[in-house]
Amino acid sequence: MQSILEYQDFYNLLTGxxxxxxxxxxxxxxxxxxxxxxKEQWSILAVLWENDGCSQQYLADKSFRDRPSVTRLIDNMEKDGLVDRKPDVNDRRSNLIFLTKKGKQIQEKVMNLVNATVEESIKGISVENIVTVKEVFHKIYQNLEVK
Amino acid sequence: MQSILEYQDFYNLLTGxxxxxxxxxxxxxxxxxxxxxxKEQWSILAVLWENDGCSQQYLADKSFRDRPSVTRLIDNMEKDGLVDRKPDVNDRRSNLIFLTKKGKQIQEKVMNLVNATVEESIKGISVENIVTVKEVFHKIYQNLEVK
DNA sequence: AAACAATTGTTGTTACAACAACAAAAGTAA
DNA sequence: TTACTTTTGTTGTTGTAACAACAATTGTTT
Known part of the structure; x- marks a missing residue:
């Protein structure tokens, strides 16, 4: 990492x-x-498939989004008939988000498509190198979060 | 890469x-x-600092955006006094984008901030590992682009 | 030259991100 | 209990992405 161009390259690498x-x-x-x-709706569904009936705050934490983003994602997903909002009787600040029948039924098809896309993308890359990428990203995340 | 969770992890790795x-x-x-x-305006400026007076299509190619995105970025950057649009006398379909005085003056300050952020993010990561990340991402890009 | 195809930029639409400000409810401390 | 703080979700605003459709211009083919 010496020249301006290389820093820009690194930026493009991460976010490009x-x-x-x-x-x-x-x-x-x-x-x-x-x-x-x-893809954003999918990332919310992936959390619900593991933990149906969780709160919006939980969805925000697991999908790395802020609360306003989740509010609007759930708005749209409710319109599309993928999830239902239900008030939490134990904490009236909170909503619990439940998968509809439609939201449950598409899981297998969607995960197959995601898996196929991931497999296609990592074809010919060794497991060691994928592990290295994970570790580097984890380290970068820690470096930035400490701040 | 065996379970559903790991595929989701990989997705989060790439885009998360x-x-x-x-x-x-x-x-x-x-x-x-x-x-x-x-950050999007910065990525456009970075191209212009290397090649002032290029076309919007060139900016789109270099910044990995489509033409509509560049049109609107330039709209906003023109309002903010960072760049000027000038018609290309040799090709009347095309605009040439020029940095204003303001757009040139902020280069050093902006690049220092970008460099500092990159350096902070990669602290403690070996050059070999960074090279591996670059190679893996390049391979992933090729795998996806072939399609 | 005329017809067709490709390129360049724009506009319309929908969806999301980021941030600020806010209201309602719950938790905590006096 | 009252007052203060924190948590949860919502709304407002601005900026961008992705895609489709389009106009103007240029390039190509016949």
Whole structure:
């Protein structure tokens, strides 16, 4: 890391074309298979499939979003019939979010598409190198969070 | 990569909390130092600092955005007095984008902030591991682009 | 030259991110 | 209990992404 260009390269590495390409291909795979989900909606569903009936705050923590973002995602997903909001009788500040029948039924199809996209993307990459990427990103995250 | 959870982990790795954290810290560093730029505007300026007076299509290619996104970024940056649009006399379909005095003057300050943020983020990570991340991302990009 | 195709930029629409400000409810301390 | 603080969710605003559709211009083919 010496020149200005290399710093810009590193920025592009982290936030640039590869994550965008992955998102684009995932979206395309969704659409081509009749799955009308945004990648953000998928990331919320993935949390619910593991823990149905959790709060919006929990969804925000698990999906690395802030509360306003989750509020609006749930708004749209409720309109699309994927989830229902139910008030928490034990804490009236809180809503509990439940999968609808539709939200449950699409799990297998969606996860197959996600798995296929991930497998396609990491073809020819060794497990050691994937582990290294995970470790580097974890370290970067820690470096930035300490602040 | 065996279970559903690990695939989701990989998705989060690529598009998740670490890139978001980097963007958040970079934005914070901009604001705390009186630089009123979005990270997207910065990525456009970085291209112009290397090649002032290029077309919007060129900016789109270099910053990995589509044409509509660049149109609106330039709209906003023109309002903010960072760049000027000038018609290309040799090709009347095309605009040439030029840095204003303001757009040139902030280069040093902005690049110092970007460099500091990158350095902070990669503290304690070996050059070999950073190279591995670059290679893995390049391979992923190729895997997805072939499609 | 004329017809067709490709390129460049714009506009419209929908969806999301980030941040600030806020209200309601719950928790805590006096 | 009352007053203060924290938590949870919502709304407002601005900025961007992705995609479709389009106009103007340029390039290509015949």
């Amino acid at each position: 074309r590869t994550p965008q390409a992955f998102n684009r291909v995932l979206n395309k795979n969704f659409r081509q298979n009749g799955v009308e989900l945004t | 909390r670490t890139p978001q954290a980097f963007n958040r810290v970079l934005n914070k560093n901009f604001r705390q130092n009186g630089v009123e730029l979005t």
